[in-house]
Amino acid sequence: MKKRIRSQIARGSAELAILALLAEQALYGFEISKQIEERTEGALHFTLASLYPMLYDLEKRAWIKGRWEANSAGRDRRYYSLTAAGKRQLEPLRQEWSFFFRALDRLAGVTHA
Amino acid sequence: MPDWKALVLERLEALGLSPTQEEEIASELAGHLEDCYEECRTHGVGKSEAIERSLEQVASWPNLSRKIRGAKRKEEMMNHRTRTLWLPALISLATAMFFLMISTQIALEPRVIAERFIILHTSTTSTSYSFAAYLPWLILLPFCGAAGAYLSRRAGGQRPVRLLAGLFPGIALFGLVSFLTLIGQIVPFQHQWSAFVTALLFLMVPPGIALFLGVMPFLKEPRSQARVNN
Numbered sequence: 001m002k003k004r005i006r007s008q009i010a011r012g013s014a015e016l017a018i019l020a021l022l023a024e025q026a027l028y029g030f031e032i033s034k035q036i037e038e039r040t041e042g043a044l045h046f047t048l049a050s051l052y053p054m055l056y057d058l059e060k061r062a063w064i065k066g067r068w069e070a071n072s073a074g075r076d077r078r079y080y081s082l083t084a085a086g087k088r089q090l091e092p093l094r095q096e097w098s099f100f101f102r103a104l105d106r107l108a109g110v111t112h113a
Numbered sequence: 114m115p116d117w118k119a120l121v122l123e124r125l126e127a128l129g130l131s132p133t134q135e136e137e138i139a140s141e142l143a144g145h146l147e148d149c150y151e152e153c154r155t156h157g158v159g160k161s162e163a164i165e166r167s168l169e170q171v172a173s174w175p176n177l178s179r180k181i182r183g184a185k186r187k188e189e190m191m192n193h194r195t196r197t198l199w200l201p202a203l204i205s206l207a208t209a210m211f212f213l214m215i216s217t218q219i220a221l222e223p224r225v226i227a228e229r230f231i232i233l234h235t236s237t238t239s240t241s242y243s244f245a246a247y248l249p250w251l252i253l254l255p256f257c258g259a260a261g262a263y264l265s266r267r268a269g270g271q272r273p274v275r276l277l278a279g280l281f282p283g284i285a286l287f288g289l290v291s292f293l294t295l296i297g298q299i300v301p302f303q304h305q306w307s308a309f310v311t312a313l314l315f316l317m318v319p320p321g322i323a324l325f326l327g328v329m330p331f332l333k334e335p336r337s338q339a340r341v342n343n
Contacts, residue, residue, distance in 0.1 A: 028144070029141065029144070029145050030144070030145050030148035030149070033145075047169075047170045047171070047172075048142060048145045048146065048149075048170035048171055048177075049170060049171045049172060049173070049176070049177045049180075051145075052138075052141070052142065052145075052177075052181065053177070053180035053181055053183070053184045054184075056181060056184035056185050057184040060184060060185070075144065075147070076140070076144070077141075077144050078137075078141045078144075
C-alpha cells in the first residue's frame with residue numbers, strides 16, 4: 001500500500017528533492033512534480049499550490065534559475081536548472097538528511113520497521 | 114480545452130509585482146494546469162472531470178496568492194530598496210567625494226590660490242587652503258544632493274527615501290567624524306571634543322544645508338504622480 005509522508009516532513013525534504021532532481025537535468029514545474037511522485041513511488045506528492053511557492057523561494061535564494069523554453073510539445077514552459085550556488089547547497093543538504101535518518105534509525109530503528 | 118490563463122488570472126489575487134512578472138507567473142501556473150488536464154485526458158478521463166481534477170491542484174487560491182507573494186516580494190523589495198536608496202545614495206556620496214578631491218587638489222596648488230582666491234590672502238596659509246577647498250566643494254554639494262534625490266525619485270522612491278539618498282554624503286561624514294571621535298576615546302588626544310564640534314560644524318551643518326538645497330526640488334512629487342494621487 002502506498003503511503004503519503006506527512007506534510008511537515010515532506011516540506012522539509014522537498015528542497016532536497018527538487019535540488020537533487022534539477023542537479024540531473026533542467027525541468028519545468030509539471031515535470032518536477034511528476035518525476036518526484038514517480039521516483040518516490042507516490043510518497044512525495046507536489047500539487048501546483050505546494051510546488052510553485054517553493055520553486056520561487058529557491059529561485060529567490062539563487063539556488064535555481066528559470067528560463068522560458070518550448071517543451072517537446074512545442075509549448076512554452078519555464079525550465080528550472082540548478083545554479084552554482086544551488087550545487088554548493090546540495091551536498092550539505094544530503095549530508096544533513098543522511099545524518100537525520102541515521103539518528104532516527106538509532107532512536108527508532110526506522111530501517112527495520 | 115479551457116483558457117487556463119484566463120482561469121488563473123481570474124482566481125489569482127493581485128501579487129503586488131510588476132505586470133510582466135504577474136503575467137509570467139499566470140502563464141506558468143496555467144501551463145501546469147494545462148499539463149494536468151492533458152494527462153487526465155490521455156488516461157481517458159472526460160473533459161469536465163479532467164478540468165475538475167486539474168483545478169483540485171489548488172485548494173485555496175487566496176492562500177496560493179499569499180504564498181507566492183511572500184516568496185516573490187522579498188526579493189522585489191530588496192531590489193526596490195537598492196534602486197531607490199542605496200544606488201542613488203552611493204552616487205551622491207561618490208560625486209561629493211569626487212568634488213572634494215578636485216577642490217582639494219586645486220586648493221593645494223599655491224599658484225591657483227594666489228591668482229584666484231585673493232580673498233583668502235588675508236587669512237593664514239593653512240586656513241586659506243582649507244577654505245579654498247571647502248567653499249567650492251560647498252557650492253558643488255547641492256548638485257550631489259540633487260543627483261541622489263533625482264535618481265531615487267526616478268526609481269520610485271518615497272519622499273523620506275529621496276531625502277535620505279540626497280543627504281547621504283552628510284550622513285556618511287557624520288558617521289566618519291563620530292567614529293574618529295570614538296577612536297579618540299580609546300587613544301585620547303588633546304581637544305578631541307572641540308575637534309568633534311568643529312568637525313560637526315564644518316562637515317555636517319553647511320554640507321547638510323547645501324545638500325538639502327539640492328534635494329528640495331526633488332521632494333515634490335512628479336507632476337504625473339501628483340495627478341494620480343489627487
